[in-house]
Amino acid sequence: MAEPDYAIEVEGLTKRFDDKVVVDHFGLRVRRGQIYGFLGPNGSGKTTTIRMLCGLLTPDEGRGTCLGFDIRRESARIKREVGYMTQRFSLYEDLSIAENLEFVARIYGIARRRERVDAALERLGLARRRRQLAGTLSGGWKQRLALAACLLHEPRLLLLDEPTAGVDPGARREFWAHLHELAHEGMTVLVSTHYMDEAERCHALAYIAYGKLLASGSAEEVVAGAHLATWAIEGEVAALATAAAALKGAPGADMVVPFGSRLHVSGTDAGALAASVTRVAAAAGLRAAPIEPGLEDVFIHLMRRTPEPVTVAHQAGG
Amino acid sequence: MFSWSRFAAILVKEFVQVRRDRLTFAMMIGVPVMQLVLFGYAINMDPKGLPMAVVSADASPFTRSLVRGLEASGYFRVVAQPATQAEAEALVAEGDVQFVLHLPADFSRRLARGERPVALLEADATDPAATGNAIAAVQAVNQSGLDRDLSGPLASLRQGPPAFELRVHRRYNPEGITAYNIVPGLMGVVLTMTMVMMTSIAMTRERERGTMENLLATPVRPFEVMAGKIVPYILIGYVQVVVILVAAKLLFRVPMVGSLALLSAILVLFIAANLAVGFTFSTLARNQMQAMQMTFFFFLPSMLLSGFMFPFRGMPGWAQAVGEVLPLTHFLRIVRGILLKGNSWDAVALEVGALAAFLVAAGTVALARYRETLD
Incomplete structure (x- = not known):
């Protein structure tokens, strides 16, 4: 055949x-x-x-x-x-x-x-x-x-x-x-x-x-399909923690993920995200730059965007 | 130091686990109930109403009265009146009757003459426990059985020694040696236990260890799995049979009258029937522990209701009905028949048919229960 x-x-x-x-x-x-x-x-x-x-x-x-x-x-x-x-x-x-x-x-x-x-x-x-x-x-x-x-x-x-x-x-x-x-x-x-x-x-x-x-x-x-903008923030560890707290819920910052001594901040609204990140980074004395989002950023974003269906509560295996 | 909180941690965990394992919980309640019912209601060490055939060449008030006397003891129940010795022989061989009463043609004539005629009561004594009390009761009949008929001129016969002699002939096991009955039966019991147990864990082990998923992902067919898992145990079963037969011969001197070849052939069927039961359990149980419990649940009635430990005819109808379903019941009749009575194929064919029917039923259930998917 x-x-x-x-x-x-x-x-x-x-x-x-x-x-x-x-x-x-x-x-x-x-x-x-x-x-x-x-x-x-x-x-x-x-x-x-x-x-x-x-x-x-x-x-x-x-x-x-x-x-x-x-x-x-x-x-x-x-x-x-x-x-x-x-x-x-x-x-x-x-x-x-x-x-x-x-x-x-x-x-x-x-x-x-x-x-x-x-x-x-x-x-x-x-x-x-x-x-x-x-x-x-x-x-x-x-x-x-x-x-x-x-x-x-x-x-x-x-x-x-x-x-x-x-x-x-x-x-x-x-x-x-x-x-x-x-x-x-x-x-x-x-x-x-x-x-x-x-x-x-x-x-x-x-x-x-x-x-x-x-x-x-x-x-x-x-x-590319996720249309996600990601910023990396670098600097002193204590200041990063403060920045992470400040960014939670900030306009455009849908996702704040620590990667060792960096913070990855991602969002779908690129303009709002840029504004929030630069504001918070400047206030905490940290360096911020836009980066290519990684697969992991995209996957976490995809998962968060999808609400957990109520019926699929605790199924084992997967 | 003993910590109450650590103790309580273990205690609470155990309760949670016991509660979660429903089957074990059901077993803990079910087994005592089953034992109560079986031991309390089903077992009767003094079986009555044992089937008897009467071969009478002399139909007279005396002989009728003698039969009535036996029946009045409660131990005997006439179920057949074969015309010939050969027919009576077949009834005993197949286990349809436990006793045959032989009344010679000149019984009444000789009785009237005061010659003390002999009536022969043949007992199937393969199971001494089943016939013991009945034989004891015969003596009383001997003493008083005909007193009412000995009237008028015969009244003088009431005195002195009994007017006739009821001679008991214990066939197959004249000395009433229990081992003759138990040891061949034990073969069936041992096979039932090990065969069901071994196969019942066969599939559950695959499932528990996670190898089932791999097996199911291959092109292997259910029947191939079942046959492949069953055959090794058939061989193990035969090893057990040989051990028991050798012990029976050398240690217990159990008579082996019949054909061992015939017995071996039937053994395949019996072993396979038990393995099919085990295989079915194995498709039902979720873990090896449950499989063992199911085995026990099958083994208990097999031991008690098959006629291995207690006389089959002593049990009430419902218990006999359950017993008839169990393969061990039929196998016991076959193995005792062949070894002790020297039965040929004709005499055991019916029981073999029952075994075959059981095998087909259990095998069908086992295959139907086998899942080719994980659904």
Whole structure:
């Protein structure tokens, strides 16, 4: 069959648990070969969306395809072509690394099993640890193993749910280098994350809060689309605290966020913001300058702008 | 130093957790209630109205009176009057009757002549507890059973030794050795407990450890999961069976009259039936603790209502009805039948059918309960 341009193409996806709308008419298009970042606060519906994409959950509304297969009717096909890495380590802790991979290889009915498992172990630098029990691995190694396991059947799409949570920066960097190699070879990757540096490494992003898609596009497009002006204020720490207090509620200053020895003040009304910031900075003897808003500024702004729906009070997971 | 506030912190937390785990809470109330009902109402160590077949070649007032006398004791209830010995044999083998009374053709004639004829009462003594009291009651019938019929010229027979002899023949277990009954039964009990327990935690363990999500994301089908999880335990079950059979033979000298091959074949069915129950529990329970509790809830009636510990026929109708549903009940009849009575396929076919029906039902529920999604 002809390869569709989009590896993921869904619209109107809605999922309710009891009365809580966890994902609310969510639409997403992920081009083939892209690394697509999926961002949003805890409990915003990222995991639920990913689970609907790979057939673990049935959407209440909406339609769409994954690799050209209908997510409602062809979840069996999708499962064969998709590698899904769960948020929590979900391989068997009482099996060794090699035994876990062999298990996965058998489940997918992979030909030349031993060879492929050995190759996977080699590629991930796990060969010497093959007999070690998975449960005794550190977070970073568990993550490598989990990735190896979901790559074993050579999927065309990877769904990674916060794969780097709790992993040290060095291991994260390696992990992302690996993802880019895979994407270069034609793999599509949808990866949810809370890390801004990771978000910036994606080809495209989607930001979701309270189950709704708030922004999508490349990092630049998302930043530009927010129409946000940001000022940085620098100077003495005590004076910064005073300035932060003074700026709360000042005209135009929608958001005041301390970044170490700087304050980021953002707002959508650029004129009012400039007036407020220069006034307060001058009064406190601080330096103020307009800067490009970062992704984080934009995401926090997007989240604050969206009121929390009353029905989505405390849903776990996300 | 003992701190009341730290103590209270633990105490309050425990109460909150107990209250949150509804099933455990229900179990704590449910188990005593169940035990009260089972021990209080269902169990009867002195079963009465035991089914008896009468093979009579002599229909006369004497024989009728003798049968009435047995029935009057409360322990016997005539349910069949087979014409031939072979038919009577089949009834005993299949466990339809507990006793067969044989009255020879010349019983009345010889009685009238004062020759003290012999009536033979065959008892299925596989379970000595079930037949003990009934056999004891026979002696009283022996003494007084025919007194009213011995009138006129026969009145003289009332004196002296009884006018006839009611000879009791304990079949299958003539010495009334309890171990002969218990040890084969134990095979079923051990299998019920371990098989249900092992599988009931099989799926809950996947869920608790988070491996379920990974499993569901793969193309594996529910039946593949179920079969793959069940087969290893079938093998473990067989190991247990061998251990028990060897012990039965060497330590307890339990007779093994029937075909062990037939028993082995039926064992697959029985083990699979229990595993299907365990698998169902495993789809219902949210954690391993709950799975264990459900296992216990299944095991308790299995022990008490199957005829393993207490005579099945001593129980009231409702308890027998519950017992008939349990696979252990049928397996006990099969294993005792094969080992002690030497039953062949024909004699156990009905019980095997019951096991098969249970397996199909439990397996269907288990598969229906298995969720391919996390919905």
